[in-house]
Amino acid sequence: MESSLIKPMVKKLNEPKLEGIYSFVKALKTGCIVCMMYYGYTKWDERSERKKLASKKVETDGNYKLATGLNLCEYKGCVVSTDSVASGLMEDIANFEVQDQDVFVASFPKSGTTWLQQVVYLLFHPDNPDSELMEWKFPYLEHVYPGLTEIANRKDQQRFIKTHLPFHLLPDQISEKNAKIIYIHRDPKDMIVSYYFFARMLTFINYIGTLKEFAWQVMLNKVPYGPYFDHLNNYLTAAQNQPKKVLAVSYEDMKKDPEKIIEDIANFLKVPLTEERKIAVAAETTFDAMKLNSSTNYKHWDKYGLRNPSETEFMRKGEVGDHKNHFDSDMDKLVSEWVNANLEKHPLISQMKTNNNNTTTERCCSLQETDAVT
Numbered sequence: 001m002e003s004s005l006i007k008p009m010v011k012k013l014n015e016p017k018l019e020g021i022y023s024f025v026k027a028l029k030t031g032c033i034v035c036m037m038y039y040g041y042t043k044w045d046e047r048s049e050r051k052k053l054a055s056k057k058v059e060t061d062g063n064y065k066l067a068t069g070l071n072l073c074e075y076k077g078c079v080v081s082t083d084s085v086a087s088g089l090m091e092d093i094a095n096f097e098v099q100d101q102d103v104f105v106a107s108f109p110k111s112g113t114t115w116l117q118q119v120v121y122l123l124f125h126p127d128n129p130d131s132e133l134m135e136w137k138f139p140y141l142e143h144v145y146p147g148l149t150e151i152a153n154r155k156d157q158q159r160f161i162k163t164h165l166p167f168h169l170l171p172d173q174i175s176e177k178n179a180k181i182i183y184i185h186r187d188p189k190d191m192i193v194s195y196y197f198f199a200r201m202l203t204f205i206n207y208i209g210t211l212k213e214f215a216w217q218v219m220l221n222k223v224p225y226g227p228y229f230d231h232l233n234n235y236l237t238a239a240q241n242q243p244k245k246v247l248a249v250s251y252e253d254m255k256k257d258p259e260k261i262i263e264d265i266a267n268f269l270k271v272p273l274t275e276e277r278k279i280a281v282a283a284e285t286t287f288d289a290m291k292l293n294s295s296t297n298y299k300h301w302d303k304y305g306l307r308n309p310s311e312t313e314f315m316r317k318g319e320v321g322d323h324k325n326h327f328d329s330d331m332d333k334l335v336s337e338w339v340n341a342n343l344e345k346h347p348l349i350s351q352m353k354t355n356n357n358n359t360t361t362e363r364c365c366s367l368q369e370t371d372a373v374t
Contacts, residue, residue, distance in 0.1 A: 063209030
């Protein structure tokens with residue numbers, strides 16, 4: 001409409017320059033339209049390809065108050081949210097620019113992540129135990145808040161990054177940079193109990209099934225970040241093959257001798273640590289101390305409606321062997337069969353050597369106490 005009015009006016013004026021300008025603008029407009037159409041097509045094509053990657057849907061048991069459930073899919077051997085794949089987040093993580101000074105704290109959910117994060121943070125910030133909220137101190141790599149953008153904004157700074165992703169889904173540059181990864185693992189029976197109460201607590205998950213039903217979800221790889229034993233085995237393998245890059249610590253060892261594990265972590269990170277400071281960090285990271293610490297207890301979630309007030313608090317118990325308070329004999333047998341079958345599949349998990357003087361060998365995750373099922 002606009003061009004049909006302008007073109008006769010230009011001809012009527014009989015100005016060659018104006019006609020040239022008009023032709024140029026018209027060509028530019030056409031070019032812009034073509035570019036926009038091409039850009040739109042490429043974006044559509046990218047979304048289509050991502051949808052294909054997220055097409056292997058993981059069906060949960062329906063025990064979620066959310067009508068859509070968790071909307072999970074299998075992506076490169078790991079259970080993640082469909083949105084994280086379809087949105088391109090998983091690709092962005094793979095392409096993320098890693099720095100040599102980055103420190104990653106990794107774990108399967110409910111294995112002592114927050115505890116380890118606070119230990120690491122205090123080793124670098126000895127005078128700041130009650131600083132910003134943990135989400136800000138340790139941005140969650142695959143979460144929307146604070147997100148990859150905030151981590152990228154901290155370029156050229158000492159960055160602390162939390163993740164539950166398996167080792168093979170970490171940023172590609174991990175292999176070529178001197179970044180450090182500390183992985184914490186826990187007795188899978190205690191992990192299941194803690195994960196269950198956590199899933200009930202979160203309003204955006206709101207699991208309403210029984211503990212046994214949730215345990216089946218873990219064992220059938222229908223919870224985020226599963227399969228559990230692949231997750232564990234891959235990090236332990238990385239720690240064995242790349243001891244200067246990856247350190248694996250157990251929740252049970254941290255409970256048994258926190259000062260020793262704190263010293264191991266400090267040595268791994270090359271952070272100076274006096275005896276006095278080691279004792280202080282151990283005291284500041286006890287369960288009771290962290291439950292009272294507003295930067296680590298996640299009580300601010302109540303204000304934002306993220307916690308179901310009728311369920312447990314984020315800092316629940318922090319005990320070793322709590323599954324004994326919740327498993328009956330049938331359930332204990334069921335989970336033990338799952339554990340032992342995976343120990344046969346992943347011998348490294350049961351044969352893992354500790355770094356304590358390179359002389360002792362322990363079975364990981366307190367699995368030495370798991371009775372064999374015949």
